[in-house]
Amino acid sequence: MTHKYKSSATVIPVEQALGKVLAHDITEIRPGQFKGTAFKKGHIIRENDIAHLIRLGKQNIYILHIEPGELHEDDAAIKIADALAGPGIIYNDRPSEGKISLKSAHRGLLKVNVEALTELNLVPDISCSSRHNNVFVEEGEIIAATRAIPLIIDEDTVNKAAGIARAAGGIFSVKRLSQLQAGLIVTGNEVYNGLIEDKFAPIIRKKLRFFGCHLKDILFSTDDNDNIVRSIQELREKKLGLILVAGGMSVDPDDKSRTAIRDAGVEDIIYGTPVFPGAMFLYGRAGNVPVLGLPGCVLFHRTTVLDLVLPRILAGENITRRDAASMAHGGLCLGCEECRFPACPFGK
Numbered sequence: 454m455t456h457k458y459k460s461s462a463t464v465i466p467v468e469q470a471l472g473k474v475l476a477h478d479i480t481e482i483r484p485g486q487f488k489g490t491a492f493k494k495g496h497i498i499r500e501n502d503i504a505h506l507i508r509l510g511k512q513n514i515y516i517l518h519i520e521p522g523e524l525h526e527d528d529a530a531i532k533i534a535d536a537l538a539g540p541g542i543i544y545n546d547r548p549s550e551g552k553i554s555l556k557s558a559h560r561g562l563l564k565v566n567v568e569a570l571t572e573l574n575l576v577p578d579i580s581c582s583s584r585h586n587n588v589f590v591e592e593g594e595i596i597a598a599t600r601a602i603p604l605i606i607d608e609d610t611v612n613k614a615a616g617i618a619r620a621a622g623g624i625f626s627v628k629r630l631s632q633l634q635a636g637l638i639v640t641g642n643e644v645y646n647g648l649i650e651d652k653f654a655p656i657i658r659k660k661l662r663f664f665g666c667h668l669k670d671i672l673f674s675t676d677d678n679d680n681i682v683r684s685i686q687e688l689r690e691k692k693l694g695l696i697l698v699a700g701g702m703s704v705d706p707d708d709k710s711r712t713a714i715r716d717a718g719v720e721d722i723i724y725g726t727p728v729f730p731g732a733m734f735l736y737g738r739a740g741n742v743p744v745l746g747l748p749g750c751v752l753f754h755r756t757t758v759l760d761l762v763l764p765r766i767l768a769g770e771n772i773t774r775r776d777a778a779s780m781a782h783g784g785l786c787l788g789c790e791e792c793r794f795p796a797c798p799f800g801k
Contacts, residue, residue: 463516465642467506470498476517477526478550481509483701490550494527515604522608526551529601529611536615537581537599539623552600557590561627562768569621578602579614582627585801589764590627597625628768632665633635633694638672638684640701640710645675652752653699665769667691678751695743702733702748710734711746717746723774727781736772756786756794
């Protein structure tokens with residue numbers, strides 16, 4: 454006996470399916486052993502497939518009857534993925550189990566239009582999930598996945614979802630990072646006079662190297678406003694792409710770095726962030742060159758506010774006061790004994 458399913462598919466008992474063509478992928482799960490596609494859409498059912506399908510719990514299969522104005526889940530997924538993909542996003546146009554994964558075409562900063570993504574998911578029968586906005590991704594990493602929920606979906610529904618994504622210029626994109634030449638100023642009388650060894654430079658060099666940047670110059674300065682100003686001006690004259698000033702960022706009267714940065718002509722200064730560790734971080738610009746004031750927490754914590762903002766700066770973004778304020782949500786590092794960043798809630 455046959456009956457209609459949503460007027461788009463005929464349901465027939467699996468025992469009567471010999472020679473029929475599967476309308477969709479069928480998944481097989483063997484706990485601890487395998488999860489994947491047992492039968493692909495378009496497979497012609499053979500005699501020995503019947504028992505296999507029954508073992509998978511399939512009592513019936515669907516024979517599609519796609520009417521004008523309707524789309525199969527695979528075709529819907531392709532249409533939505535194409536609209537979602539902005540610059541730096543690639544995808545395979547052969548869905549797996551009705552789903553398409555979007556990937557980064559190159560390493561860089563993932564940008565997600567969160568508002569548009571929310572609007573898209575308000576469209577009935579459409580599903581799209583992604584990684585967090587402003588995270589660093591490597592080439593080929595999955596950044597999002599999408600599908601239509603029903604096997605057959607109204608084409609107008611798909612067009613509405615795709616229209617939201619296209620109006621946003623693509624909901625997902627990946628910005629390439631600039632490989633800048635950087636200069637570092639390490640402040641502190643005790644370091645300048647050789648009483649203690651500098652610990653900032655090795656940490657900063659390692660963080661920059663990860664993104665393909667080179668720490669070209671390292672200067673040491675006493676805790677003196679004029680000396681720090683001269684050091685900043687010296688690095689500016691060398692036409693470096695990034696200047697970092699380490700130490701002296703607290704409100705202690707002996708800490709002069711933040712006032713020296715201002716006196717050196719750095720503008721658009723933002724001092725203080727709702728991120729722990731990193732509350733006394735400073736961001737500003739000397740012309741087109743970002744200037745970062747690094748608090749002492751960079752020495753003692755593997756992951757700080759610097760790790761959140763550095764990829765964005767290398768992607769060419771200016772950090773505004775609103776950007777800094779928005780980092781409050783997710784800006785609390787839990788200080789885990791074993792740091793798992795970026796696979797953790799910090800900065801997300």
